Amino acid sequence: MVKTFALGSCVGVILIHPKSRVVGMVHVALPESSINPDKAKVKPGYFADTGIPALIQQMKGLGCTGSPKEMVAKIAGGANVMDSNNVFNIGKRNILAVKKILWGYGVSPRAEDVAGSISRTLTVNGKNGRVLLASPGKPDWRL
Numbered sequence: 001m002v003k004t005f006a007l008g009s010c011v012g013v014i015l016i017h018p019k020s021r022v023v024g025m026v027h028v029a030l031p032e033s034s035i036n037p038d039k040a041k042v043k044p045g046y047f048a049d050t051g052i053p054a055l056i057q058q059m060k061g062l063g064c065t066g067s068p069k070e071m072v073a074k075i076a077g078g079a080n081v082m083d084s085n086n087v088f089n090i091g092k093r094n095i096l097a098v099k100k101i102l103w104g105y106g107v108s109p110r111a112e113d114v115a116g117s118i119s120r121t122l123t124v125n126g127k128n129g130r131v132l133l134a135s136p137g138k139p140d141w142r143l
Contacts, residue, residue, distance in 0.1 A: 074143050
């Protein structure tokens with residue numbers, strides 16, 4: 001099981017490579033590494049533009065061969081939980097950045113649960129690729 005907690009404006013990106021059965025996840029907090037290039041060198045997963053390429057590279061090292069187009073993507077998060085006046089729109093910007101980068105690899109999310117105003121915990125089962133979401137006060141649901 002791979003799990004990331006409390007996705008508010010952050011976006012969880014799950015990539016599944018069906019042929020090799022390798023599963024990976026990145027918890028994206030901000031859309032662009034230009035915000036803090038030094039942090040991006042140490043924690044590439046913090047940013048969409050460095051985290052997704054780093055995840056794909058790691059998955060290739062674990063046996064994913066061929067094009068990233070063969071991967072299945074699922075995304076969740078990007079909520080507006082702390083910015084009620086939409087001043088920064090971090091959730092929306094994260095969603096758009098994640099999708100743009102995935103599209104650059106020829107990958108379109110097969111499933112998504114994004115935006116809104118709830119925090120989500122995201123879990124993926126590495127054996128079967130099932131993705132579960134949880135949020136306080138709601139029953140768990142599948143993505």
